[in-house]
Amino acid sequence: MRAIFIHGAGRAGPQAWPAQAGPPWLPQGALPMAREDLAFVERIVPGDDPEVTVPAYAALLGNDPGHVVAHSYGAIAALLLAERHGAATLTLIEPAALSLSATAPATCAHIEVMAAVYELASDVQVSDAEFFRRFSEALGSPAPPLPDEELSGLGAHLRALRPPWSVEVDPAVSTRVPTLVVTGAGEEMYGDVARVLTAHGAQHVEIRGTGHRPQDDERLSALLLQHWSGHSGS
Structure with a gap:
């Protein structure tokens, strides 16, 4: 197994x-x-x-x-x-x-904050690195001090995610x-x-x-x- x-x-x-x-x-x-x-x-x-x-x-x-x-x-x-x-x-x-919990208060509050970030996923004016920074800040944890090329790779992955809700x-x-x-x-x-x-x-x-x-x-x-x-x- x-x-x-x-x-x-x-x-x-x-x-x-x-x-x-x-x-x-x-x-x-x-x-x-x-x-x-x-x-x-x-x-x-x-x-x-x-x-x-x-x-x-x-x-x-x-x-x-x-x-x-x-x-x-x-x-x-x-x-x-x-x-x-x-x-x-x-x-x-x-x-x-x-x-599963989209109507629960804590989940609902999280969705409201993160939905605003996901709306930027298709915005070509927002770079991948900037998207990662905004994603991290919305979660309450500032982006790590990495070079933009590394942040870009992380951002490209995150902006391709389907919102979990x-x-x-x-x-x-x-x-x-x-x-x-x-x-x-x-x-x-x-x-x-x-x-x-x-x-x-x-x-x-x-x-x-x-x-x-x-x-x-x-x-x-x-x-x-x-x-x-x-x-x-x-």
Whole structure:
């Protein structure tokens, strides 16, 4: 059985999962899988279009539904993958499946702020670097002091993203597939998504103090092992 790790809108591949892709954390014999069965997927296309990524992830898993772990924007593709192709388990970390909670106050406030940024995506007067700066500022975290060419690459990717609230996903997937939702107890909008999914059978765990990247905390790895072990026969 394989496990795939789907990145968010930022880092991709093993760099998005340093605690899981780095020094071995999977105890020998703990699960019916080896280190080579863990796949940390690289970015497939700028914008992470689910219509492109989901079939690619399904091909990576093959006939075995496997375990699916996803962070932030990647949770959208993970939910669609589980809906269309099945999964042994889902683990959604700070899931940005905002279509599920678009009417909740915190999510609604976030959408209002970010929608103004996404409106600039088609504005040729706004450079990719400037788009990245505005995107970062809207999230409350100023852009890092990088050269414009690096910011341009990041901006080109972000402006190609479909707004996360515009991609419809089915929360009932959590009724059929054992689902663990992990949040860092920071941005309330991710808690909004978690509450919708728990209403459909998901388990929600907060790892306080981890911000938007609970996967960098060793407690996340322990949760993964527990979640997978409990459903290794699914």
